[in-house]
Amino acid sequence: MANDVAVKSFYQESTNKYSGILSWLLTKDHKRIGLMYMIAILAFFVVGVIIGLLMRLELIAPGRTIMDAQTYNTLFTLHGVIMIFLFIIPGLPAIFGNFFLPIQIGARDVAFPRLNLLSWYIYIIGAILVLVSLFLPGGPIDTGWTFYIPYSVRSTTNVSMALFAAFVLGFSSILTGLNFITTVHRLRAPGMGFFKMPLFVWATYATAWIQILATPVIALTILLVILERTFGVGIFDPALGGDPILFQHMFWIYSHPAVYIMILPAMGVVSEIIPTFSRRTIFGYKAIAMSSLAIAFVGYLVWAHHMFSSGMSDTARWIFSLLTFIVALPSGVKIFNWVATMYKGSIDPQTPFLWVMNFIFLFSIGGLTGLVLGSLATDIHLTDTYFVVAHFHYVMFGGTGTIFFAALHYWFPKMFGKMYNKKFANIAVVAYFIGFNMLYFPKFIMGYMGMPRRYYDYLPQFTIYQEISTIGSWILSGTIFFIIGYLIHALKYGKKATSNPWGGVTLEWHIPSPPPLENFETIPIVTHEPYDFSQLKEMKDE
Amino acid sequence: MGISPTTHAESVDFVMLYIVAISVVLLLGITATMVYFVFKYNRKKGHAPVDIHGNLLLEVIWIVIPTLLVLSMFYFGYTSFRETREIPDNPFVVKVTARMWQFSFEYPNGKKTDTLYVPLSTGIDLEMRSMDVNHAFYIPAFRIKEDIIYGKTNHLYFTPKEVGDYDVACAEYCGLSHSAMYTKVKVIHDNEFTTWYGSNWQPQNK
Numbered sequence: 111m112a113n114d115v116a117v118k119s120f121y122q123e124s125t126n127k128y129s130g131i132l133s134w135l136l137t138k139d140h141k142r143i144g145l146m147y148m149i150a151i152l153a154f155f156v157v158g159v160i161i162g163l164l165m166r167l168e169l170i171a172p173g174r175t176i177m178d179a180q181t182y183n184t185l186f187t188l189h190g191v192i193m194i195f196l197f198i199i200p201g202l203p204a205i206f207g208n209f210f211l212p213i214q215i216g217a218r219d220v221a222f223p224r225l226n227l228l229s230w231y232i233y234i235i236g237a238i239l240v241l242v243s244l245f246l247p248g249g250p251i252d253t254g255w256t257f258y259i260p261y262s263v264r265s266t267t268n269v270s271m272a273l274f275a276a277f278v279l280g281f282s283s284i285l286t287g288l289n290f291i292t293t294v295h296r297l298r299a300p301g302m303g304f305f306k307m308p309l310f311v312w313a314t315y316a317t318a319w320i321q322i323l324a325t326p327v328i329a330l331t332i333l334l335v336i337l338e339r340t341f342g343v344g345i346f347d348p349a350l351g352g353d354p355i356l357f358q359h360m361f362w363i364y365s366h367p368a369v370y371i372m373i374l375p376a377m378g379v380v381s382e383i384i385p386t387f388s389r390r391t392i393f394g395y396k397a398i399a400m401s402s403l404a405i406a407f408v409g410y411l412v413w414a415h416h417m418f419s420s421g422m423s424d425t426a427r428w429i430f431s432l433l434t435f436i437v438a439l440p441s442g443v444k445i446f447n448w449v450a451t452m453y454k455g456s457i458d459p460q461t462p463f464l465w466v467m468n469f470i471f472l473f474s475i476g477g478l479t480g481l482v483l484g485s486l487a488t489d490i491h492l493t494d495t496y497f498v499v500a501h502f503h504y505v506m507f508g509g510t511g512t513i514f515f516a517a518l519h520y521w522f523p524k525m526f527g528k529m530y531n532k533k534f535a536n537i538a539v540v541a542y543f544i545g546f547n548m549l550y551f552p553k554f555i556m557g558y559m560g561m562p563r564r565y566y567d568y569l570p571q572f573t574i575y576q577e578i579s580t581i582g583s584w585i586l587s588g589t590i591f592f593i594i595g596y597l598i599h600a601l602k603y604g605k606k607a608t609s610n611p612w613g614g615v616t617l618e619w620h621i622p623s624p625p626p627l628e629n630f631e632t633i634p635i636v637t638h639e640p641y642d643f644s645q646l647k648e649m650k651d652e
Numbered sequence: 653m654g655i656s657p658t659t660h661a662e663s664v665d666f667v668m669l670y671i672v673a674i675s676v677v678l679l680l681g682i683t684a685t686m687v688y689f690v691f692k693y694n695r696k697k698g699h700a701p702v703d704i705h706g707n708l709l710l711e712v713i714w715i716v717i718p719t720l721l722v723l724s725m726f727y728f729g730y731t732s733f734r735e736t737r738e739i740p741d742n743p744f745v746v747k748v749t750a751r752m753w754q755f756s757f758e759y760p761n762g763k764k765t766d767t768l769y770v771p772l773s774t775g776i777d778l779e780m781r782s783m784d785v786n787h788a789f790y791i792p793a794f795r796i797k798e799d800i801i802y803g804k805t806n807h808l809y810f811t812p813k814e815v816g817d818y819d820v821a822c823a824e825y826c827g828l829s830h831s832a833m834y835t836k837v838k839v840i841h842d843n844e845f846t847t848w849y850g851s852n853w854q855p856q857n858k
Binding site for chain 2 (some may be wrong): 140179180183252253254258260261264265281314349353355383388389390391393394395396397419420421424427428430431435436438439442443445446447449450452453454456457458459467470471474475478479481482484485486487488489491493494495558559562563564565566567568569636641642
């Protein structure tokens with residue numbers, strides 16, 4: 111593709127007759143929709159980060175520092191709701207899945223472009239409902255993002271509104287999943303069999319199945335809670351003849367698989383970045399693809415490990431403990447295959463690769479501490495303590511969050527046609543690593559010492575760890591704002607990116623940066639395996 | 653850590669140590685290998701990359717060995733957990749009531765306190781109920797906790813073997829003053845306990 115200049119990009123051409131903002135708000139182009147998600151999701155991410163900063167500041171010393179207990183309880187609830195429902199669940203699939211899944215399988219768009227736009231609007235409506243719930247009389251929700259009954263039925267805050275927002279957001283997730291599954295089945299380019307698909311597509315595809323199969327369960331659960339709050343129907347509240355443990359089961363039947371909705375696409379991104387910068391094929395393609403499906407499947411069967419201390423029967427406890435250990439295995443398989451992919455490669459550790467190294471370290475800690483929590487004796491001690499908080503931040507933030515930045519740095523030149531300052535970017539990787547571990551590692555220690563989570567105040571022996579953690583939060587959030595800063599700067603002042611700055615071979619690197627409206631002039635015929643770098647030579651000759 | 657206040661706390665610490673030791677080896681192994689590859693196969697060195705599509709033997713090895721490791725972790729975790737589920741012989745039963753935001757205790761002779769007093773080396777059975785929402789009874793030093801679910805009775809068993817004062821925390825979020833829902837369990841010698849408790853309590857055969 112020597113003549114990038116001659117091709118009009120999707121920024122210059124629109125799917126409709128409008129120009130300006132309307133050409134975006136009414137677009138059916140998967141790439142524009144991906145970018146609209148990016149703006150909304152990043153905005154909420156920043157809100158979530160600021161809330162986290164405020165919580166950490168409150169916790170820098172015992173007793174009251176900057177806010178009262180009710181405010182703190184509200185903030186940790188909002189931090190959870192925003193980070194989970196508005197950032198990390200939609201983050202990778204809605205932004206990068208939308209933008210790159212169709213391109214990577216050689217399609218001009220997703221199967222249902224209008225439905226795709228509708229999903230974005232549903233996301234925005236859900237997000238607005240979350241915001242509205244903050245300002246209505248009654249005050250912002252204070253139940254924790256897990257909405258445990260009976261507290262969530264007793265709380266006088268705007269629980270129903272916030273729950274309804276999560277209900278609406280669920281539909282955005284379901285419809286996006288539906289769209290991706292259909293796209294993968296129907297729109298693959300000629301020659302692209304299932305086992306020639308890039309692994310990001312595999313991962314997003316596996317995720318999409320969880321989205322459409324698990325999300326309805328939470329929708330149902332939420333609806334029942336709203337019914338209970340509004341009409342006093344006794345389903346979960348024992349005062350009305352209900353069962354609060356039933357709520358916990360129904361909640362986690364969705365919310366545990368949701369963890370895999372968060373992490374699987376990230377694993378897909380890793381499987382893209384490592385081959386590109388190692389310039390060799392992925393090690394164990396089928397093992398990685400199948401382990402995604404295995405995680406998606408076994409991930410359904412481990413939910414009750416969130417409830418080991420709830421008074422479930424001992425049989426339930428050991429069965430769920432055993433299954434939890436089993437679900438760790440496919441994640442291990444992935445990590446071993448990724449490291450093996452570096453073996454005898456030609457490694458150029460540029461920014462996206464450094465992010466992936468960051469990921470492998472942080473996510474391994476997250477995964478391995480999951481073993482501590484999967485084991486019954488240790489879980490009973492550590493559940494509902496800071497150990498769990500540290501564990502899931504290492505998995506979700508250290509895993510998916512880190513890969514969010516990896517994906518951003520990997521695909522930025524393709525999405526915007528500009529390159530960022532690589533020196534700044536590499537400094538950010540290191541600062542992120544230091545800030546992250548300072549912020550979250552002390553929480554493992556506090557957890558083992560017996561510091562319960564969701565605590566506004568704490569005993570004096572925890573002070574030193576809380577201080578280190580708060581200082582870490584300044585480094586980490588400073589780094590995040592620095593990243594957003596230099597990326598926005600690059601949009602305007604960055605050097606022009608070539609169509610293939612990293613030497614990747616999946617289909618997105620065969621087309622101009624940024625891509626034209628319908629991605630491909632002619633639909634490609636796929637003859638190569640996804641990570642066959644012998645193509646690089648032909649690609650340069652094109 | 654000093655001396656463990658219960659036998660069970662020792663076994664939990666052992667399970668923790670076992671899993672963490674294996675985890676540290678795995679983490680350092682993965683990280684060191686990765687960093688080594690990045691230097692060894694750096695593009696600057698000019699090696700031609702070799703396409704290796706996979707290796708069935710390796711895949712089998714790194715499924716089978718981790719499987720054995722996690723099964724052993726499961727086993728140790730489960731056997732240690734079993735200790736907490738065995739009801740002590742002739743337990744001393746204390747009724748625990750949790751409400752927003754305090755615990756209160758009622759002893760067999762009708763005595764009531766808001767700090768838990770228990771005699772040394774006696775099996776204790778806490779019969780726990782909630783008056784309002786969910787709480788949890790958590791004794792970090794004993795490494796045990798159990799939720800107190802509104803509408804249900806949950807039990808927590810332990811046998812203290814060291815005299816002392818230990819923190820008790822609520823570990824299930826329960827609203828405004830959740831973080832102030834602390835009390836203590838005071839483990840005292842039999843004779844002291846008899847004096848404190850009044851009548852009708854005989855130290856069990858030990």
